[in-house]
Amino acid sequence: MRQLKVSKKIEQYLDKRKTLVDKALKRFMPQPSGLAGIVIRAMDYSLFAGGKRMRPILCIAGAEAVAESADDVLPVACAIELIHTYSLIHDDLPVMDNDDLRRGKPTNHKVFGEAVALLAGDGLLTMAFNLMAGYGAEKKVAKKALLRVIDLIASAAGYKGMVGGQVVDITYEGKEPDPVVVEYIHRHKTGALIAASVTAGTILAGGNEDEVKSINRYGQQIGLAFQIADDILNIEGDRGVLGKGIGSDKERGKITYPSVFGIAESKNIQKQLIDHAIESLERFDNRADTLRDLARYVIKRKA
């Protein structure tokens, strides 16, 4: 019964924050006009193709854990969603994962062609930094914290994070499942940006160094758990809810937690990660309850 209430509360929270993020994203996106309008349409297409906005919501929740209001983190939260969307567009390209469907809709290159899709990804990645740095022109923003956050997010997106994870993901496709490799891929490809999202919120909201460290540890754990949950959904999930093929990882020879550890042990690892994530929040009062609930939600979600 309590479990049910928690899950309803967090779903309501996710709905509310998603609406907030969607509105802000609409406000930040330019109109697709001029000679280059098609690339803006392509950016827009993938940005509003049904994302859960998990990363921006984590950024907001990371701010709420140390401050009353999280309104000030919206430009950064949205920038992170732009980066996440760019990574999906590039990952789906024929030269990478060659996916035709994403969230039940044709992938970007299926609609706009490969060249425009590639450029739409480049455009979203670049615009993310625009959004973050441009926000520094506002008086109230702590410039040093903002620069630190831009650095953190660039690290999480680059060769130390997502790009590094993706390169290992594609170069190890079809190879022998290996626990070191799969942890590397998941921590870099997915975990790094999720950890950076929640940490960025805490930094921007003025969290102290101890708080920032704890939240970052929390983010690392749920980030890895999030990707393991994705691996499991790829086997046990509902095609209609997921909007993509079931079993596609296996077909493709992707190294996943279930392929290395089996499903039961993957679920164990996941649970341990969530327990550790919640332990990392020890020093926080009930303002971090949302983060605690989000951690539990990460491995319970259906899509």
Next chain:
Amino acid sequence: MRQLKVSKKIEQYLDKRKTLVDKALKRFMPQPSGLAGIVIRAMDYSLFAGGKRMRPILCIAGAEAVAESADDVLPVACAIELIHTYSLIHDDLPVMDNDDLRRGKPTNHKVFGEAVALLAGDGLLTMAFNLMAGYGAEKKVAKKALLRVIDLIASAAGYKGMVGGQVVDITYEGKEPDPVVVEYIHRHKTGALIAASVTAGTILAGGNEDEVKSINRYGQQIGLAFQIADDILNIEGDRGVLGKGIGSDKERGKITYPSVFGIAESKNIQKQLIDHAIESLERFDNRADTLRDLARYVIKRKA
């Protein structure tokens, strides 16, 4: 005789600053180690494939026009070269311009494969923001100016600049030569980042608003002239010096200044742009002489 001396002076200046930039780039680049080492090797390959470092040098010269020393702009100057290199790697991909050679060497995807090349581009673009924002941790850096510069460079690289220019470039390939379209392509694809380079230097070195505006106008003019010079070199250039095929633009149906205006008129436009660029520097003393010489050099270079 005077002309000869000027051109020798500027060539010496370019040599010296290039050495400075190359050293800094080597210092900033990580060692290619770990599971994702191959993507760092790929980033490194294109970054040290013989670039002239024109944009970082312009950034330095933009600082020198208003300050004694330009040492403080090096991280930003190098970041711009990373962005320029990323754009070359993505432009060369089969799905874009499909080029096998760049500066006389096999292009990135010819050596590392398309997937790794795509990721190397993504890695360089992201690392550029890392380099710039990370630099904000140093005490002496003016944080507000740095955030403004990051915003400016992101704009120049994104859909308002390079990405916008490239999308028009590829969508208009093979179409009727059009003066509005070719100016759009050149100003966005090449001009925007060149203008941002020199302007960033002036902002970081503490130039006032009038100075920043003048330098930006200067940058816009030489940026367009630079690309017209490239168009002309693609027809009249020396294959051995250029390291790529002569006449490739025409074969490909690229819209260029010569294809729209003819060679003689393109050279006229070029000269007018350089004259206007030098006029934009009226308010500056002899510390801007390098920028004046660089403007003349832009249309005299052989590669």
